[in-house]
Amino acid sequence: MCGIIGYVGNDNAAKIILDGLKMLQYRGYDSAGIAFHSGQNVEIYKCVGKIEDLEETLGNKGDVFSCGFGHTRWATHGSVRQPNAHPHFFGKVTLVHNGIIENYKDLIDKYDLKDRLQTTCDSEVAAALLDIFYSGDPFEAIRKLLEEIRGTYAFVVMFEDIEDTMYAFRKVSPIVACSHEDERLLASDLMPISLMTDEYFILPEDTVLEMNRKGITLYDADHNEVRPEYRKIDWKADQYDKKGYPFFMEKEISEQPEAIRKTIEHRITDGLPDLSKDGLDEDFVRDIDSIEIIACGTSYHAGLAAKVIFEKYAGIKTNVSLASEFIYSGNIFSKRPLFLSISQSGETIDTIEAVEKAKKAGYPAIGIINVKDSSLSRICDVSLYTDAGPEIAVASTKAYTCQLSLMYLLAFYIGLVKGKVGRDEARSLIRELQKLPEKVQEVIDRKDEFHLLSKRFLDHKDLFLIGRGPDYLALLEGTLKIKEITYIHAEAYASGELKHGPIALIETGMPVIALMTQDELMLKESSNVKETRARGAKVLVIIKESLLPHLGQKVDTILIKDYHDDFILFVAVVILQILAYYIAIDKGLDVDKPRNLAKVVTVE
Ligand code: F6R
Numbered sequence: 001m002c003g004i005i006g007y008v009g010n011d012n013a014a015k016i017i018l019d020g021l022k023m024l025q026y027r028g029y030d031s032a033g034i035a036f037h038s039g040q041n042v043e044i045y046k047c048v049g050k051i052e053d054l055e056e057t058l059g060n061k062g063d064v065f066s067c068g069f070g071h072t073r074w075a076t077h078g079s080v081r082q083p084n085a086h087p088h089f090f091g092k093v094t095l096v097h098n099g100i101i102e103n104y105k106d107l108i109d110k111y112d113l114k115d116r117l118q119t120t121c122d123s124e125v126a127a128a129l130l131d132i133f134y135s136g137d138p139f140e141a142i143r144k145l146l147e148e149i150r151g152t153y154a155f156v157v158m159f160e161d162i163e164d165t166m167y168a169f170r171k172v173s174p175i176v177a178c179s180h181e182d183e184r185l186l187a188s189d190l191m192p193i194s195l196m197t198d199e200y201f202i203l204p205e206d207t208v209l210e211m212n213r214k215g216i217t218l219y220d221a222d223h224n225e226v227r228p229e230y231r232k233i234d235w236k237a238d239q240y241d242k243k244g245y246p247f248f249m250e251k252e253i254s255e256q257p258e259a260i261r262k263t264i265e266h267r268i269t270d271g272l273p274d275l276s277k278d279g280l281d282e283d284f285v286r287d288i289d290s291i292e293i294i295a296c297g298t299s300y301h302a303g304l305a306a307k308v309i310f311e312k313y314a315g316i317k318t319n320v321s322l323a324s325e326f327i328y329s330g331n332i333f334s335k336r337p338l339f340l341s342i343s344q345s346g347e348t349i350d351t352i353e354a355v356e357k358a359k360k361a362g363y364p365a366i367g368i369i370n371v372k373d374s375s376l377s378r379i380c381d382v383s384l385y386t387d388a389g390p391e392i393a394v395a396s397t398k399a400y401t402c403q404l405s406l407m408y409l410l411a412f413y414i415g416l417v418k419g420k421v422g423r424d425e426a427r428s429l430i431r432e433l434q435k436l437p438e439k440v441q442e443v444i445d446r447k448d449e450f451h452l453l454s455k456r457f458l459d460h461k462d463l464f465l466i467g468r469g470p471d472y473l474a475l476l477e478g479t480l481k482i483k484e485i486t487y488i489h490a491e492a493y494a495s496g497e498l499k500h501g502p503i504a505l506i507e508t509g510m511p512v513i514a515l516m517t518q519d520e521l522m523l524k525e526s527s528n529v530k531e532t533r534a535r536g537a538k539v540l541v542i543i544k545e546s547l548l549p550h551l552g553q554k555v556d557t558i559l560i561k562d563y564h565d566d567f568i569l570f571v572a573v574v575i576l577q578i579l580a581y582y583i584a585i586d587k588g589l590d591v592d593k594p595r596n597l598a599k600v601v602t603v604e
Pocket of ligand 1: 300344348351395396397484600
């Protein structure tokens with residue numbers, strides 16, 4: 001899950017490639033590299049670290065080149081060290097690669113490469129094979145390589161003896177490209193492209209792209225020219241700017257009220273959900289008899305929370321699957337399921353593969369997606385875009401609240417179409433939803449209070465979070481935030497499950513966060529807190545104000561103002577985001593780029 005960008009033109013290639021790599025850094029940031037064609041040969045610069053480190057390594061040495069490509073890496077094969085960074089080279093071939101070559105070990109044996117390789121990377125094997133197959137015809141070499149390799153990939157290749165030209169080909173992993181006046185650009189996603197032009201095309205699988213000063217040409221396997229299918233971009237990537245915040249994550253947490261407002265308001269007409277501008281009509285959902293939600297990570301947690309609302313207000317049985325597990329599932333569905341995938345990036349490979357599987361079986365698919373024109377949106381029948389704007393911090397925050405608020409709207413919409421909710425009830429639910437931005441803002445305004453409380457967790461390695469029903473679902477998302485940015489081992493437990501095993505782990509001084517927002521569940525949740533305290537746990541209770549008198553014990557609390565029980569989960573999640581953020585800040589960690597992670601997971 002790496003980022004690739006390639007440029008040929010009259011401008012300073014180094015600057016364009018480095019700027020593009022910064023935009024692609026969300027795909028991986030453990031090492032980076034760049035290669036230029038000098039006319040005579042190919043020069044490579046690479047280092048461990050972020051794009052800023054590469055910039056420093058390169059200095060102004062790249063300013064003279066006008067053809068080159070760059071790569072930002074998230075290690076799959078081969079550890080994080082300089083030689084393993086891309087570009088890789090072998091003989092006359094230099095390449096960058098995103099993806100995995102599954103059979104690279106077999107290929108090492110088959111072509112007796114063991115003693116000729118400098119790294120343990122599958123990508124270097126591809127470079128070696130291309131060099132072996134190359135005798136002046138790049139297409140023939142690529143054709144032979146494609147016969148040998150198995151896996152998913154996006155490759156961009158330069159040959160030392162072919163000046164100012166690069167070749168690209170791919171399977172599953174994306175490559176998009178554009179030509180604008182005298183400039184050509186290709187990249188892993190549209191963000192760098194959008195800065196150059198609003199017209200682009202997706203490199204089709206089974207074709208090879210040739211890009212040089214003359215233009216971009218596509219060829220199929222028989223070397224026939226293929227006409228690229230141009231598409232329009234109707235947005236422009238924002239230049240990334242923290243707007244005065246120390247980290248993107250804090251900025252993105254703070255943007256949630258506005259992002260939710262933007263996501264829902266234009267989809268409400270006369271107080272009712274209106275998804276017509278998204279291309280969703282009543283016929284699409286009228287006959288569905290189940291919803292199959294597919295997502296990963298935070299998006300999966302949004303799916304779990306949405307399930308409750310789909311079942312309650314749309315009256316539809318809803319299953320939620322981790323996309324990576326769905327692929328191996330038994331495939332027993334109702335007669336007319338609707339597949340609903342959720343993804344901030346729209347590039348998560350597991351989610352894409354799961355939706356492809358559903359589409360192949362002939363089922364309709366809706367995507368709740370943040371990034372416009374992403375790969376997932378291209379395979380869904382309808383894309384409902386969240387209006388969160390670019391989410392740069394690796395830990396997802398505003399994407400979650402926007403995905404979930406959009407799914408609430410969708411649930412009310414389906415409920416109306418199916419006659420499960422009346423118009424008056426739907427209007428009153430929408431009014432509650434419209435209060436969300438204000439409710440979320442209220443807790444964001446209290447961030448200093450949460451910062452102080454977060455300090456109690458700083459020296460702990462483990463943290464338990466307990467709750468029932470929607471509280472448990474909010475905690476699942478909270479624990480993911482805590483794990484990924486603070487490196488504290490945090491686990492959410494459905495309180496009722498504690499006695500079935502996990503309570504054995506509670507010992508004196510163990511920090512526990514309990515969440516209590518639901519009238520119905522309060523008494524049971526309160527006794528679960530007592531059970532953990534009786535075993536020495538130090539509990540912080542996040543509780544809805546009106547429930548406080550029923551808590552029946554003296555513990556530290558965070559109070560949440562009263563709000564509809566079906567909507568209060570949003571507020572709880574934002575509190576947990578803020579707690580996680582401040583723990584990470586006080587530990588001095590890189591909040592936006594936590595270790596071992598990448599913003600987009602494009603490998604299985
Ligand atoms: C956690 C996080 C990840 C993503 C997951 C799915 O903060 O960001 O768990 O939610 O990788 O990504 P998308 O939503 O892009 O499919």
